Amino acid sequence: MKANCFAGRNTVEVRDVPDPRILNARDAIVRVSSTAICGSDLHLLDGYIPTVKRGDILGHEFMGEVVEVGPAVTKLKAGDRVVVPFPIACGACFACEADLYSLCENSNPNAGMAEKLMGHSPAGIFGYSHMLGGFAGGQAEYARVPFADVGPIKIEDDLPDEKVLFLSDVLPTGFMGADMCDIKPGDTIAVWGAGAVGLLAVASAFLLGAERVICVDRYGYRLRKAQGLGAEVLDYSQADVLDALRDMTGGRGPDACVDAVGMEAHHPTPAMYAYDRAKQATRLETDRPYALREAIMACRNGGVVSVIGVYGGMVDKFPMGSVMNRSLTIRTGQCHVQRYLEPLLGRIREGAIDPSLVVSHTLPLADAPRAFEMFKHKQDECTKVVLKP
Amino acid sequence: MHTDKYARALGWVSLALGAAQLTMPRTITRLSGLDDAPAAATITRLVGGRELLHAAMLLGGRSPAQWAWTRVAGDTMDLALLGGAMRNREGARRRRAGAALAVVSALTALDTVCAAGARRRPQGPAEVRASITVNRPRDEVYRFWRDLENLPAFMIHLESVRELDERRSRWQAKGLVWEAEITDERAGEHLVWGSARGSGVEAGGAVTFTDGPGGRGTVVDVVLRFGMPGGVLGAAVARLIGEHPEQQIRDDLRRFKQIMETGEVLRSEGSPEGTYAVRQRGQRPAQPVGGRP
Numbered sequence: 001m002k003a004n005c006f007a008g009r010n011t012v013e014v015r016d017v018p019d020p021r022i023l024n025a026r027d028a029i030v031r032v033s034s035t036a037i038c039g040s041d042l043h044l045l046d047g048y049i050p051t052v053k054r055g056d057i058l059g060h061e062f063m064g065e066v067v068e069v070g071p072a073v074t075k076l077k078a079g080d081r082v083v084v085p086f087p088i089a090c091g092a093c094f095a096c097e098a099d100l101y102s103l104c105e106n107s108n109p110n111a112g113m114a115e116k117l118m119g120h121s122p123a124g125i126f127g128y129s130h131m132l133g134g135f136a137g138g139q140a141e142y143a144r145v146p147f148a149d150v151g152p153i154k155i156e157d158d159l160p161d162e163k164v165l166f167l168s169d170v171l172p173t174g175f176m177g178a179d180m181c182d183i184k185p186g187d188t189i190a191v192w193g194a195g196a197v198g199l200l201a202v203a204s205a206f207l208l209g210a211e212r213v214i215c216v217d218r219y220g221y222r223l224r225k226a227q228g229l230g231a232e233v234l235d236y237s238q239a240d241v242l243d244a245l246r247d248m249t250g251g252r253g254p255d256a257c258v259d260a261v262g263m264e265a266h267h268p269t270p271a272m273y274a275y276d277r278a279k280q281a282t283r284l285e286t287d288r289p290y291a292l293r294e295a296i297m298a299c300r301n302g303g304v305v306s307v308i309g310v311y312g313g314m315v316d317k318f319p320m321g322s323v324m325n326r327s328l329t330i331r332t333g334q335c336h337v338q339r340y341l342e343p344l345l346g347r348i349r350e351g352a353i354d355p356s357l358v359v360s361h362t363l364p365l366a367d368a369p370r371a372f373e374m375f376k377h378k379q380d381e382c383t384k385v386v387l388k389p
Numbered sequence: 390m391h392t393d394k395y396a397r398a399l400g401w402v403s404l405a406l407g408a409a410q411l412t413m414p415r416t417i418t419r420l421s422g423l424d425d426a427p428a429a430a431t432i433t434r435l436v437g438g439r440e441l442l443h444a445a446m447l448l449g450g451r452s453p454a455q456w457a458w459t460r461v462a463g464d465t466m467d468l469a470l471l472g473g474a475m476r477n478r479e480g481a482r483r484r485r486a487g488a489a490l491a492v493v494s495a496l497t498a499l500d501t502v503c504a505a506g507a508r509r510r511p512q513g514p515a516e517v518r519a520s521i522t523v524n525r526p527r528d529e530v531y532r533f534w535r536d537l538e539n540l541p542a543f544m545i546h547l548e549s550v551r552e553l554d555e556r557r558s559r560w561q562a563k564g565l566v567w568e569a570e571i572t573d574e575r576a577g578e579h580l581v582w583g584s585a586r587g588s589g590v591e592a593g594g595a596v597t598f599t600d601g602p603g604g605r606g607t608v609v610d611v612v613l614r615f616g617m618p619g620g621v622l623g624a625a626v627a628r629l630i631g632e633h634p635e636q637q638i639r640d641d642l643r644r645f646k647q648i649m650e651t652g653e654v655l656r657s658e659g660s661p662e663g664t665y666a667v668r669q670r671g672q673r674p675a676q677p678v679g680g681r682p
Contacts (some may be wrong), residue, residue, distance in 0.1 A: 020677040023656040055674030134659015359575040
């Protein structure tokens, strides 16, 4: 089959690879109908996530038709149309029982590697490094899905792929970003990043009752999408974000701040950017946490900083004094997608949210290298690429 | 341990000496009466670098005493250098070289005592422990483990275990076959086993099962003892190639947990054998294994 593989830093290649096989009794094989490139795939492309190997099939946002199931799978059969959540979860461990699916204790065969970097291991993730399992990803014609009874959600109506595909990651991730803000009537939520996750966090914050949402980015076309959802916007290359947020919120700061940017943030001051960029390039720190630092400094006293942008390892100059002295709550995590699948599918069905608004391009799988290039460099007003195998 | 503290003190001596030799080699050569030799400053710097290596080994390691012998080797070299230098010199320089020789001899004595102390340490079989919480009732978890023939399903280095009777069993791993015996057992709580006398293999273990707090499954605590082929050196080599015993036993327990909670050991394309220390180092690319039959 054809699959999009990591081929070294800044390079992906569509290669011919063997078709996947059932390896465990609870596996299913899915013929992929749509798959997307995630902003977090760019961290892999740029070489900032450790333990990615040449030849790894990328992609953790995918859906399709079940073509084969292992002997222990009871809830799915060949022909079912499913969306597959990006974290792999067994459904039986302590974490899964607590609805913390992205922390499944049984789904990372390389838990020992993750422990060395992070202390304990989170769940395995499709196509997202060997430290997170070494699972082949979904940017391919077929994908193997472990624990097929637990993760995939069946789509039994005629909703098009573009509306349900993002149940795999960016919709629930954006939703969890807003959910963690504990939104109360009258709250103002600030969201850093107007990419797919940020935009869906904006929409989710309104859905959960936010009075106002302010979105921070530097790309006009993305900010216009946020505006279209009802958000006020801030271009950080034009305005001082901390001052502006203070002025916009009666001097108090947003009630909660969502970091939907993560480890490769940018900074408007070249010297500040160069400082962390140089440390990242020499691996003195793995992550450039500008958005996170700013979200912490901006948040009102006693507020929540909700981190859904991906971080890989270590950050420097972390304003812990601000967090501690101002009673901030930091909430974070890879999204526990399985927890949100049913309720969000319901919201899509009733028309309360339409995640297909993030799609800017639909291309054949063979164009994956061009799509990565375009997405990385924000060419042609790119916000989200859907690939069709 | 006492010897380790002693060894660490020697590490600080190495650090001070090495720093002095590197930063002011000429002062050192003058003090030891060698300042007339053209290569003396260079040699002193080299010796200083070596001292820093001793310091790194003695100050950086968790059990520094085992490295004290490297200082003894260094001392021997210094004694030879200084001895040779003293023989070729006269007058004040000869006296200074003699004094330096006396200082180094004293240090040599201290180092030898330390190295000898480290050697006397008992060299029993290696012992590793690990702990995991399994989200299943204690009786079920115990029963699976008590059926020793299940062990190879999650202890990757075991090829087979055959039960001979209630207490005795025959184990096979890496071309070795030995007989083991259950030496203590409290149903549902505790199991201790060891290789039988005269079996030629030194291996055994103990596992304890307790209820997790607040009904959170079963806590499994394991201690394994095994004689490492090749002793300490064998263990170090094994670590280098990824056979880290601590990680091995943790991986064994992860597989045990996976079987108890999900029915089998989970495989990925990068780790098709499932959780396995050596494979975690040498991953396949995350691409389907083989082809569709």
